[in-house]
Amino acid sequence: MNRSWVTGADRPGCDFPLANLPYGVFSTPGTAARCGVAIGDCVLDLAALGAAGLIPGQGCGFDESALNRFMAAGPQVWEGVRNRLTTLLALDGAGDLRNQPALCAQVLHPLSAVTMHLPIRVAGYTDFFAGRQHALNSGTILRGPGAGLTPNWPHMPIAYNGRASTVVVSGTPVRRPLGQTAPDPAAGPVLGPSQRLDIEVEFGALVALPTELGQTLTVAEAWEHLFGFVLLNDWSARDIQRWEGQPLGPFQSKAFATSISPWVVTRAALEPFRRPAPERDNPLLPYLHEEADYFFDLTLEAHLTPAGAAQASRIVQTNTRHLSYSAPQLLAHHALCGCRMQTGDLLGSGTISGPERPNFGCLMEQTWGGRDPVTLEQGGTRMFLEDGDSVTLTGWGEADGQRIGFGRCEGTILPAPARIGRGH
Template identity: 50%
Template sequence: MHPNDPSLRSFVEVAADSDFPIQNLPYGVISTQDDRRLRVAVAIGDHVLDLGMMEDAGLLPRVSAKPVFRTGSINALMANGAYGIGTVRRKISELLRHDSPTLRDNEALAKRALIPMKNVKLHRPVDVPGYTDFYSSREHATNVGTMFRGKDNALQENWLHIPIGYNGRASTVVVSGTPVIRPQGQLKAAGESMPTFGPSKRLDIELEMGAIVGRATEMGHIMDVDEAQYSIFGFALFNDWSARDIQQWEYVPLGPFQGKAFASTLGAWIVTKEALEPFAVHGPKQDPEPLPYLRQDKPHNYDIRLEVELKPANATRGTIISVSNFKYMYWSSAQQLAHHSSSGCSMSVGDLIGSGTISGPDKGSYGSMLELSWGGKEPIELVEGGTRTFLEDGDTVTLRGYAQGDGYRIGFGEASGQILPAKVK
């Protein structure tokens, strides 16, 4: 049976609303108190299956001359190509099926290899050689442009022709749960003649999805959109934290720099592109038609419900401040990657492509506090009282997302981070 078959059931108990049914099997990297070595695992219900242990037991296909699940990241698996990746996923699915005795009836191995999620520490799942962030939601770009340039000049002339992007900072891509220290930088208040240096006062989030590149290319090689789609291994939740006041002063003429370089939070679970195939949809109609190298006739967007929760330090409940969907993106991840290669730029296994802020058509679906508070003019109400325009110290922001199937959902877990005070000397 195909691993995506909705009728599949696991011998591991999985709640109906779990992010991690047998149809998902997302990859992550774990350690435990008893074994601090990093190894690759997949999530199943509220457990993880230790693939390093399964590999040692000879229960997984050998896709490489060397072990791939005890390397501390999923990069070694991805480097073996689509055939090897698909073979491994099919075997893991088979081992976890309710009617497969190999693991189910091996009580000693199952007890060691199936670890309660609460007992593992999750690490960044992928080594990230390079990170590029895009600006590909028409609603987001229109909202921000309207605030800064007025409604008639909201979109720049190039926006409908080219996926706008910039090279981000891979060294500060951190796994969900890592605290985020409030950045400092140059700030220039309206009406002031000189900038000052200090902590950001307009710290923001960006609701994004990260596409993980699973195939390396040589310098000079140009991908079309179909090849780019083939080269994407999977997706994760992604929050590209943004210091709007630092960004506003620095971005002319070369774009974002320190206002984006301090932290970007990646979800701990990478959902494979194969698991998302049932949820592929066509994106918004592109008018004018893109240049030939960017044209796509296949559904490269995904129907993934996304939400953002903001929880102040002393709150007992968080507030859902945004509910959006990945399907809204004007430029798909495949188009972004194709454009990235169009100059001959080489790509590496593990490269991260940030979708850019995902905003929908109404205010409740905007993907940044800049939009939700409309530049700070319309405070966001919190469920336990109080308001926010931008983030305060102690606030925790959590992204969640899932694609809803027939009786199951393909979820991504969480991408969460708490804001800590700036380290002022």
């Protein structure tokens, strides 16, 4: 196990040991946002490190407020930067940084003292439906027993195009949406705040290398186009979704906010957690065949903290191994029609649910459509989210005595607008 000289990097349970080195965008008081790497209890300033000549930063855009330029530089550049950072930060590595206390003070900032920003300029956002248990559960809730999976689901990853403009970084409050709902469809719709506001525990993949209009990708090629992964919570208004969803699927019910974690964990950091594909209901068409292990074994949790509560309640514990389609399969299918993919495209896995109720990745499933309340550890229950509730997603893998984590992806529910129009 490689050890680091940076404070906290070797602490048991630390999300950011030397083996991780996730990328993000941060600022300190009075400074512009720029790119950094999490290590232990600190953020390493890549722009300052590049200016000091200690990393190959030319053309990487580390002084910019998004990782897009670095992502577009490609796998050879990513590998070179990662290898150099590992050498600089390892306890037995080069002393070029460690032996310069003044420079260390300039380029290492306490995580507690920085502001994190959206790590990428989101070019597009597509939300998939890649978890079999979630597809089965939600279909059964909405359509009844025996009608859980649609005929196309076992053959391809289903998706809808979401809103890139409302992807926000962890910590951004989420305002309860207004919308049309139909508690009694026979009486017609009503306008008001969503009463069935929900979470979705997801895994997000970031596209780094673009494609041309009309270009297709094999699954193996798609893997090379991906830079890294984030935690993703696709907040959902189930009552709005139920009324608007036929025949074209989600619209306003999922357009108001999607939260992602500020740290992007790279493919290289997740190598120890790669796993083969799960057993399938039927063979996939050849363009979706995988020649390598592109799935991961990562634990994901969601905790809910009511307004004013002293502690959080875990409401979800699931795992990425419950997905039925991998990230490169999602990308290969997305590009199949010739869709042009761009640097900064975000691909959501869809809700990740396991086989038992505590593993279900959203409240709609946990309450079985609002029938069975979820009991919170500190007392009280929930059917769906209430104003003031905060939800925090965490995720990690354990290998060789180290935890490779994603940090936190959190948001707090604000009341719906008091009126329509400006000034609310």
